[in-house]
Amino acid sequence: MSxxxxxxxxxxxxxxxMWVCIVCIFLSWMPHLLNHPIGRFxxxxxxxxxxxxxxxxxxxxxxxxxxxxxxxxxxxVLANICFSISxxxxxSIIGLVIIMLLAFRQLVSFFLNLILLLAFIRFLLDFxxxxxxxxxxxxxxxxxxxxxTFIMKYIFKxxxxxxxxxxxxxxxxxxxIKLSLxxxxxxxxxxxxxxxxxxx
Numbered sequence: 001m002s003x004x005x006x007x008x009x010x011x012x013x014x015x016x017x018m019w020v021c022i023v024c025i026f027l028s029w030m031p032h033l034l035n036h037p038i039g040r041f042x043x044x045x046x047x048x049x050x051x052x053x054x055x056x057x058x059x060x061x062x063x064x065x066x067x068x069x070x071x072x073x074x075x076x077v078l079a080n081i082c083f084s085i086s087x088x089x090x091x092s093i094i095g096l097v098i099i100m101l102l103a104f105r106q107l108v109s110f111f112l113n114l115i116l117l118l119a120f121i122r123f124l125l126d127f128x129x130x131x132x133x134x135x136x137x138x139x140x141x142x143x144x145x146x147x148x149t150f151i152m153k154y155i156f157k158x159x160x161x162x163x164x165x166x167x168x169x170x171x172x173x174x175x176x177i178k179l180s181l182x183x184x185x186x187x188x189x190x191x192x193x194x195x196x197x198x199x200x
Contacts, residue, residue, distance in 0.1 A: 003085070003086075003089065003195050004085075004086045004087075004089045005086070007082040007083070007084065007085040007086040010082045011079045011080075011082030011083040011086060012079075013129075014075055014078050014079035014082060015075075015079050017046075017075060018072055018075040018076060018079065020042055020045060020046055021046045021049065021050060021068075021071065021072060021075065022072065023042055024042050024043055024045075024046035024047070024050065024131065025041050025050070025068045027042060028043075028127070030182045031188065049071060050067065050068060052072050053067035053068070053071045053074075054067045054073075054109065064139065064143070069110075072108075073107050073110060073111075076106070076179065077103040077106060077107055078103075080102070080103055080106065081099050081100070081103055084099045084102070094192055094195060096191060097192060098189060098192050100132075101185060101188060101189055101192070102189065103183070105181075105182075105185045105189075107183055108185075109178070109182070112174060112177065112178040112181070113178075115174050115175050116139050116175060116178065118143060118144075119140075119167070119170045119171040119174055120139060120171050122140040122141070122144070122170075123167040123168055123169050123170075123171050124162070125137050125140075126163070126167050131143075134153070137196065141185075144170050146168055147173065148166055148167075148170060149164045151169050151170065152166055155169070170197040173199075
């Protein structure tokens with residue numbers, strides 16, 4: 001069996017396990033289904049992997065638990081790495097660096113898109129008197145508490161009337177981070193691919 005076939009099979013196994021983990025995450029919202037033999041099997045197969053990510057403190061922000069998202073992201077990245085190696089049919093240091101950069105870009109892009117979405121939703125909800133102080137807004141505020149406090153303290157001098165602009169600055173800040181990472185990683189990938197295709 002060739003290296004390509006081994007990595008192709010491994011990528012498919014990782015994809016299947018990722019979908020089983022997704023089912024396990026949904027089953028955790030309906031605990032009565034875990035008493036069924038199939039539910040118990042899925043839980044026993046996935047819980048050791050999923051619980052490994054729960055031990056990190058940075059996966060919890062307020063009452064939001066992002067550990068399943070990180071666990072699924074890692075499986076997705078590993079599967080993509082396996083499929084990339086399978087398609088190339090060879091292993092090289094530069095090829096592995098390119099694959100790791102692509103995987104890193106995918107993972108970072110996912111998290112920044114999630115943060116951008118939360119920041120944009122919070123900015124829009126600030127225009128609604130009904131939802132401005134809702135539980136959902138308070139939950140989002142805990143995610144951005146440190147950066148919001150910094151902006152309010154050093155830029156707006158705790159002027160409450162400028163709070164809406166603080167939400168806009170948070171969104172623009174993360175958008176700037178996303179764009180700068182996107183261009184720097186893409187430039188690095190471009191240079192590595194040139195080096196890989198045309199070695200000196």
